[in-house]
Amino acid sequence: MTSIDQIIDDFAFLDDWEDRYRYVIELGKALPDLPEDKRTADNKVNGCASQVWLVSHRGDGADPVMTFEGDSDAHIVRGLVAIVLAACSGKRASEIAATDLIGIFDKIGLVENLSSQRANGLRSMVKRIRDEAAAVSATA
Template sequence: MASTEFEDIVETFDFLDEWEDRYRHVIELGKAMPPLDEALKVPATKVEGCASQVWLMPQIEGRGAGARFHFQGESDAMIVRGLIAVLHALYDGLSVVEVLEVDASAELARLGLDDHLSSQRSNGLRAMVARIRDLAAEAVA
């Protein structure tokens, strides 16, 4: 179910032996993301449950189950911005129903993130996934 973009991240992680190199790669992914417009950094787009400032702005194309899910995101923390990029690779472009079918825990486990993120970062990652799923569920309804 994972996108080609996400599979590329998995392959890169498999190639990189050291977690520090993987960590740097996640940061680079975040740096490559376009910045979120300051006008979109509002309470309605802020993700609660993250130690850092995180904003996710959904962009739903179409209506109903076949609507396509896109989002932009940003954080004030470089590693979290990179985690947003990983989630973008995992979810962006899927139908809203497919977003709900993604087993994020299993997909992210392929990267070994749970073993190497602090508990605060792991909680924040789960909060971002929950927000994405909530946004997709709203679009389906």
């Protein structure tokens, strides 16, 4: 999986929205498919126009490392999932809960180019991940 730092660097070289759009789709294509048995109602993210599934895994300890799997049935949204996972997966719960994920999308110039439905879906995805990380941090 491409690191979030690499993604940010790559976006810095892409001047127009078409190139950024294509790159987001490429990131989505590189995302491993989520197995059918994980495409459940519990794993579905509410608030997204397209279907999005997120699965979280927590490590051991007081501030566990969390990893995530995700998928979508829409190409561009699958790319957004890939960016969110690159920014969060493999980090400690407290770090994820404190990360401004929407700020990352702002920094790479994606937020202003998303439709309102996609932007709302992105916020729903981000809220779910941050809420899960905050809950893990609180119970640890």
